[in-house]
Amino acid sequence: MNRKYILAAPVILAAGMAAAEETVSYASYGGAYQEGVRKAILDHLPEDHGMTVVDYVLAGGIRDIRSKVRANAVDIDVAELYGGLCDLAAKEGLIEELDYSQIPNASGIPEHLRNTHWVGFTAYSTVLAYNTDVYGDNPPKNWADFFDTENFPGLRAISAQSPATNMEIALMADGVDKADVYPVDMDRAMAKWQELLPDIAVMWSSGAQATQLATSEEVDMIAIWAARIDAAIDEGAPYAYTLQDGVMDVECLVVPKNSPNPEGAMKLINHLLDPEYQARLPEFIPYGPMNQDAFEQGLVSPEDAANIVTSSENLEKQLITDMPWWADHQTEAQTKWDSIMLQ
Incomplete structure (x- = not known):
């Protein structure tokens, strides 16, 4: 289905509708991910809390929220956004301030992921994965090894999607402790990537492509989402990975400006964080x-x-993306990234 918004009412259990006392809308990115959230959480809310959740797909992410708010046509109570988009939405005045007095379950979310306008929900990590047949008993252990083509020869693959995550990886490879990565030294990061550019065989543009690179053993090392390399390993790919200095991006929950049911939105966020x-x-x-x-x-x-x-x-091993920093510097970083990596 490729409609911009997909009403998911048919998947709501009839028994749940009969017991429900209120209806709240939730929007995310669709596919297996959104179906998993429904099975893990949303399907239980009618019986457990008297709440029926109608879910939509955000085909355009923040663009969908922006257009609805500006058109005064908001029909979504809670939306899920990728990392830095949460801060960007707040800066643009697209989302409401959260009422944490109504979200007691947020107390279990790490403090730096509890913002005035958004709260962390789930996360995914970019990790260093490698072919175990190639590297045997001496595998790469960190991003410095990923950039070390003398001691660890072989073809590399990285994400082409954004300078975010990639710049952090380059700085850690260049000896910057993860506690000191922000503010990002963009010029230093890009100089590091320029050194490795001849050994980058593929810049992947989707998670499915990244998984295929591993299952086909097309590259020897790959910076890849952990969930995607797990999928390749499950299919028999001879790969392993390390979470050391992985870069974690956080999915956040927000309430669009002029939500139809702001009180219900706070309740739903609380349930999603249970x-x-x-x-x-x-x-x-x-x-x-x-x-x-x-x-x-x-x-x-x-x-x-x-x-x-x-x-x-595992959180202690990884760097969590600084979403406010990226909200302020994405455009400048993208220009620097494109000038070198797309030449």
């Missing part, structure tokens, strides 16, 4: 709970937590 519901997410989608109470309360087993990018232990 640690019991969040703990179910990995059963349906390769994204972990952002609410740390899901781990601390034992709702996720230690064995499962070890493989989830958002577990407390």
Whole structure:
């Protein structure tokens, strides 16, 4: 389905509708991801909380929110946006301030992911993956090794989508501690990428393409989303990866300006952050709970937590993208990125 907004009412359980006391709308990016959120969380709300959720697909992300707000035609109560778009939406006045007195479950979200206008929901990480047949007992262990073509020869692949994440990777490869990555030294990052450019065989443009690069063993090392390399490994690709210095981008929840049901929106966000519901997410989608109470309360087993990018232990290994910084510098960074990587 390729309509801009897709009303998902047919998937609401009839029994749930009968018991529901209010209806709240939720918009995300569709596909298997949104279906997983429904199975893990939304389908349980009619019976558990008397709330029926109608979901839409945001085909254009923030562009859809922007057009609806400017046209005074908002029909969405809660929307999910990618990383830096959350801060951008706040700067443009497109979203409401959150009422945390109505969102007690937000207490389990890391403090730096609780903003006045958005709150972290799930996350995905870009990691260093490598072909185990190629590197054997001496695999690359960090981004410095990814850039070290003398000791770790082979073809590389990276995302072509944005300078965000890529610039952070280059700085850590150049010796910058992840605690000191921000503010990003864009010129230093691009100089580092320019060094590696001859060894970059592919700049992938979609998660599906990245997975295919691994399953076909077309490259020896790849900067790839953890969920995508997991999928390749499940298909038999001889790859492994490290979460050390992975770059995590956070999906956030927002309430569009003039939401039809702002009180219901706050309730829905609270339910979406419920640690019991969040703990179910990995059963349906390769994204972990952002609410740390899901781990601390034992709702996720230690064995499962070890493989989830958002577990407390794995969070410590990674760099979390500074969304406010990228909201202010995306245009300048894109220009610098394009001038070197697209030459």
